[in-house]
Amino acid sequence: MKARPRYSGAIALLVALAVYIGIETLILTGALNLYWQQIINLAGIITISALGLNLIYGYTGQFSLGHAAFYGIGAYTAALVTRTIGGHNPAVLLLALAAGAVLSGFVALLIGLPILRLKSDYLGIATLGFGIIVKVLLDNSDTVVPAMGGSRGMSAIPKFTSFLWVFPLALVAVVVLRNIVWSGIGRALISVREDELAAEAVGIDSTRYKTLGFVIGCMYAGAAGGLYAHLFTFLHPSNFDFLKSIDVLLVVVLGGLGSISGTIVAAVAWTFLLEGLRIVLPPAVQDWRWVIYPLLLVIFMLARPGGIFAGTEFKFLRPHTTK
């Protein structure tokens, strides 16, 4: 791989800062209404969650169809934290997100240790099963914790999530993931993806690294879920069902497995495409939105099976390499 140009990281950060200030200005001046703010924030949240799945599936090669379960665990945990503490201080959000991420990671550790022994499709099915179990538990959660509302949904969550929070957190998520991927740990994760036996043969504890990748990826999902809870202020178990896991998987695959740049672009493009179709299509054919969307998906997959970025990265996300 070509060495990245010097300063490209610094330039990228400056660009990110400019985008941040630019969009925030548009919001403050009222140029972007609440509807568009919500979509932008959602794109950021999906980016964070999808980055987590990319670490699990794209980099570590562990097929997970239960990502939405961890997203849901994070969302409900974070919502419970802010509702318990109360008050109007948005800084509580950080505590809530941390709690959501930690609990998601802890559950991922408990479930990951036994099931990560399974391979490829079987792991996918086991995680799918776990996702459905979590949804059933959420549906019945009100018998234990009345505040969680069970199948009636959890309401009265304070609205703390705003672009002011989402963008910097997404940026942190990108930088942290980039640093993981290009570190020794990242090399170990990728070697497990490429060939588990060969990785074991050169002394990499594959169970340990698979679990590590899974736990960190699920913590990403948990934090994203916490942001989601405080964006929409209402949670329902059906927001975290099997199809939501598929949505995140779509973003990761469309962007390109093992590409941070791809995940970012695909998450934003996917969110805007779904809403864009709503605006482009005349009201009479709104029903066609969900017919056109899967058609586009199939056509895209046929035309570009490797995803948008197919294993490459923006320059600023590559490491400095030696000559």
Added chain:
Amino acid sequence: MSYFLQQLINGLQLGFVYALIALGYTMVYGIVRLINFAHGDVFMVGAYFGFYALASWKLPWPLAIMAAMVGCGILGMVIERVAYRPLRSAPRISALITAMGVSLFLEYFTSLRFVFGPDYRAFPRPFAVTSFAVGGVAVSNIQLIVFAVSTILMVALTLFVNNTKTGLAMRAVSFDHNTSRLMGINVDWVISVTFGVGSALAGAGGVLYGIAYPQINPFMGVMPGLKAFVAAVLGGIGVIPGAMLGSLIMGVVETFTSAYISSTFRDAVAFGILILVLLVRPAGILGKPSREKV
């Protein structure tokens, strides 16, 4: 005790319908290693074919089942030709995402007003329901028909796979595509037939489901599809008797959970058992454990 037996019968009824879906999943997975998420929606289309055959064309129910089987068989082959064949050498995840896309497309396209429409429809009962008391347990003629039709189709499938030349070719292709091609087998055709046969079974399952649980809508295939797939994995994916066994277990477990615990937990128990079985026997109950080659 009679309550127990009654629930067992009800569970078997559900299990037999799952089995008809699971067979298609397991055959397709066995031959192209693809989780065909659109399969549950082919099952839904089969139920609608049955609906129109019974309600509009006034066909007798055995002919309605056959019409659904032919229609779904063709649908399955078209899906394979258009969406999956171009991706056969692509990464497997691309095909999986495409399958998801086909699934969503079938659900939402058939929801359009001029296709099937988004509403629930009452499935016509082609005959009066009677039940027979056998040792304190009521068995309805619907259940007998479900048992009989599924058994006939499963026996026919087993004979087809084990005793015909095409069946032999299918088994060969599921071992190795390239070697089969060298033996003069038309691999594309065999895969096409596999999709056709699997989808036809799902079509029959759709009509039986409609007769047994008489309410249909374009999203009815999602959960039965997932559960039938899970049943196929439970029994050992790629293994035909495994799909039948797994489906019966799945149907019975689900019915017992509803009867003795709570119907809200039936999915959780079914999937919990799946995870436990996978942990103990990763290849499923009747599956052959695959050795890792170095």
